[in-house]
Amino acid sequence: MAIPLVVGVDGSEAGLEAVDWAADEALRHGVPLHLLHAAAGDHGASDVITAASERAGRRVPTVPVSSEVLYEDAASALVDKGRNAFALVLGSRGLGGLAGMLLGGVGLAVAGRADCPVVVVRGAAEHREGRFGNVVVGVDEGEGSGTALQFAFREALVRSCRLTVVHACNTALGVPAPPPAPSWYALEAHRRPPAQVLDDALRGLGERHREARVSPRVIEGPARRALLDAASEADQLVLGARRRLGHLGLQLGLINHALLHHAPCPVAVVPQI
CATH class of the missing domain: 3.40.50.620 (HUPs)
Known part of the structure; x- marks a missing residue:
């Protein structure tokens, strides 16, 4: 199987926009889509990943979609997945970003550390x-x-x-x-x-x-x-x-x-x- 396009999800609106963009990108390139939610605890984690998986499945029903929840630092989890990924896709906010930052702190850390291309999904529709x-x-x-x-x-x-x-x-x-x-x-x-x-x-x-x-x-x-x-x-x-x-x-x-x-x-x- 082809290496997947990996998208980080956190339940935020920006994160869901990233899921939509990544789903379309996976379809364009003919690669599977893998959804990753990294969290310090399990509070609501299954709901977040299930909602994102269902959303991706509705948008691109012909694309294989997998998902997982990891209980660890989000930036480290994403960078690790990026070692065997077509690309990493992140929302422009959320994923642990500090209030007032235009790009979340996790997103900036991943963009500076990943071995694969990192796409930060920004902008209007x-x-x-x-x-x-x-x-x-x-x-x-x-x-x-x-x-x-x-x-x-x-x-x-x-x-x-x-x-x-x-x-x-x-x-x-x-x-x-x-x-x-x-x-x-x-x-x-x-x-x-x-x-x-x-x-x-x-x-x-x-x-x-x-x-x-x-x-x-x-x-x-x-x-x-x-x-x-x-x-x-x-x-x-x-x-x-x-x-x-x-x-x-x-x-x-x-x-x-x-x-x-x-x-x-x-x-x-x-x-x-």
Whole structure:
């Protein structure tokens, strides 16, 4: 059997929206769906997982659905399941998030530690339900965008939609701006012209996926704003994350953090392989 798409459920409205999104995603990719509820105690756990399982079964009756309850830390349980998962899907709130946070603390921890892609389901129904026909992916100056691009191509192809590939540059009158503090999408100090960055990133993938409808875009300005603007008309935003040398987990960076908190659509964080 194919490895499952795993979704964390906690009974919250955001968690149920994540179940709906994950069910549709499992159907698109032809993979089973596994629902996981992690809790410190058993109070209401069976009701939470049963309700989520029934909801997924009604939405995608042809998709195999399994479920389990684990009595342990939610972030650790999800990260562990992610070692053998197609992807992890989480709601944008809940799962142990602190009041006032735009993304729950568990969600942020999972996005920074998982070995597989992590999708945080955000945004209004029009973004969650694929009404824009557009997947957006960010490409940086370095060589760490390859895995995110592969993921984004796959997502666009299963949706039969457009793929918008964004590279942000911060220049004034053609003169590169001074480089800011390092981050995953700190693209202001260029070794190559912006258009060349996109051409180099897309060369191999574009040739392998000629059926894909790809729209490369160089956007002048800070990467955070460029990606937020592009995501305003997207069904999904795809971001890459580097491995931290000498440490467990990923280097999410300030821009990825901001997008996980503020993006208007579901956000996928894809570890660099």
